Amino acid sequence: MNETLLLLTLLAAVAGVLIGMIFFGGLWWTVNKGMTSRYAAFWFTGSLILRVGVALAGFYCIGHNNWQMMLACLLGFVIARVVVMRLTGPRLQHPASSSTEVHHAP
Known part of the structure; x- marks a missing residue:
């Protein structure tokens, strides 16, 4: 029974990532x-x-009145936020590789 609950929780987290x-x-x-x-x-x-x-329909369907499933889905949702932010965020340059322009007063 524990293996089934663990598998369902893992699937809920994956569904949360997709949502x-x-x-x-x-x-x-x-x-x-x-x-x-x-x-x-x-x-x-x-x-x-x-x-x-x-998002609400997905959380409702995944949750099934089970707080562990809802929490796993929420964790996947937050992980997806971090992934999307990294994929779509601005590309930062390393300070040493930037142009030779001086950004301060002489």
Whole structure:
């Protein structure tokens, strides 16, 4: 019985990662589209409703009134946030490899 619970908890975490990828990947896509659109308010509002609806439905289906499954799903969701932030975040340059321009007053 413990093996089954462990497997279900692991599957809940994987499902949480997928839900988080959809949520945060959709947020990234919406910001990119919305910044150049004439109808940015519709993009952001529609995306918010869709993303929250998918996330809530996913958590509801995965949770099954079991706090361990819900917690595992939430952990996967947070892991997905970190992964999407790293994949879509700005590329930082190492200070030594930057240009020779001086950024301070003489």
